[in-house]
Amino acid sequence: MAVHAAREARVDVSFDGGWSDAERVQACFHPAWSEPAFTAVWVEVRWAVRFAHVEHRDLLGSLMALGMDRAFFGDLIALEDRAYLFCLPEVAARLPMEWNQAGHMPIRVKMLDAPPTFEPPRGELLRDTVASLRLDCILAAGMKTSRSRAAEIIRSGAVAVDHMPEERTDRLLGAGQLLSIRGFGRIRLTEVGSPTRKDRLPVIVEIFHRS
Numbered sequence: 001m002a003v004h005a006a007r008e009a010r011v012d013v014s015f016d017g018g019w020s021d022a023e024r025v026q027a028c029f030h031p032a033w034s035e036p037a038f039t040a041v042w043v044e045v046r047w048a049v050r051f052a053h054v055e056h057r058d059l060l061g062s063l064m065a066l067g068m069d070r071a072f073f074g075d076l077i078a079l080e081d082r083a084y085l086f087c088l089p090e091v092a093a094r095l096p097m098e099w100n101q102a103g104h105m106p107i108r109v110k111m112l113d114a115p116p117t118f119e120p121p122r123g124e125l126l127r128d129t130v131a132s133l134r135l136d137c138i139l140a141a142g143m144k145t146s147r148s149r150a151a152e153i154i155r156s157g158a159v160a161v162d163h164m165p166e167e168r169t170d171r172l173l174g175a176g177q178l179l180s181i182r183g184f185g186r187i188r189l190t191e192v193g194s195p196t197r198k199d200r201l202p203v204i205v206e207i208f209h210r211s
Contacts, residue, residue: 002015002027002029003164003165005029006029009029011029011030011031011032012029012030012031012032012036013027013028013029013030014027014028014030014036014038015027015028015163015164016028016036016038016040017074017075017086017163018040018042018074018075018086018115019075019077019086019115019120020120021120021178021186021188022074022075022086022163023075023180023185023186023208024073024074024075024086025074025163026038026039026040026074026088039088039089040074040086040087040088040089041086041087041088041089041092041111041112042084042085042086042111042112042115042116043084043085043087043092043095043096043109043110043111043112044082044083044084044109044110044112044116045059045082045083045084045085045099045102045107045108045109046081046082046107046108047081047082047102047105047106047107047108048105048106049080049081051105052103052104052105053080054078054083054102054103054105054107055078055103056076056078056083058102058103058105059076059078059083059085059102059103059107060076061102061103062099062101062102062103063076063085063099063102066098066099068091072087072088072090072091073085073086073087073088073091074086074087077118077121079118084112084116084118089111092111093111095109095111096108096109096110096111121208122206123186123188123206123207123208123209124206124207124208124209125190125204125205125206125207126141126142126144126204126205126206126207127202127203127204128141128202128203128205129196129200129201129202129203130200130201130203131200131201132172132201133172133173133174133189133192133201133203134169134170134171134172134173135150135154135159135161135166135168135169135170135171135172135173135179136150136151136154136169136170137150138173138179138187138189138203138205139153139154139159139179139181139187141203141205142179142187142205142207143181143184143187150169151169153181154166154167154168154169155167155169158181158182158183159179159180159181159182160179160180161173161177161178161179162177162178163178163180173189174189174192175189175190175191175192176188176189176190177189184209185207185208185209186207186208187205187206187207187208188205188206188208189203189205190204190205190206191203191204
């Protein structure tokens with residue numbers, strides 16, 4: 001949608017989610033001769049880890065209970081003793097006062113002056129062989145579904161490749177590329193091997209299910 005709007009307005013559109021593997025990103029429309037100006041910021045969430053463990057679903061559930069629009073928030077990265085949330089600055093200013101509990105556990109929220117450093121979450125690794133590196137083949141392998149069903153999902157507009165919407169089922173992929181699937185999560189094509197005797201390609205995909 002953003003890409004189509006940019007083409008209609010004859011401007012560029014850039015995306016940023018705060019980190020390289022972001023699923024949810026902020027779009028910035030700008031002239032081709034200028035750099036994009038992104039406004040989203042990071043907030044840090046902490047809790048007393050020695051008393052309880054707070055999970056991603058606890059944090060997201062309590063955040064949504066505040067009645068704020070999900071469109072204002074980017075990725076929520078939950079670690080063992082803290083979490084990071086990418087969000088619009090007007091929301092970040094409210095969270096320290098309004099977001100004080102998750103999963104019946106008290107939490108403390110503060111806005112960060114600089115992006116945090118954290119180890120990217122790891123997904124589930126899946127090894128498979130595919131007929132080709134077409135988008136529908138890789139999506140079918142990662143979602144463990146049929147190629148025809150994968151093609152339907154792509155044509156419905158639910159898939160993005162490296163954050164750019166893609167409706168071509170025959171789009172060829174390469175190692176390292178990230179697929180975002182609405183309602184499912186993300187699939188990264190991490191490795192492509194040499195063709196087998198049956199002329200199929202061994203692949204390894206990393207699957208990040210939507211939390």
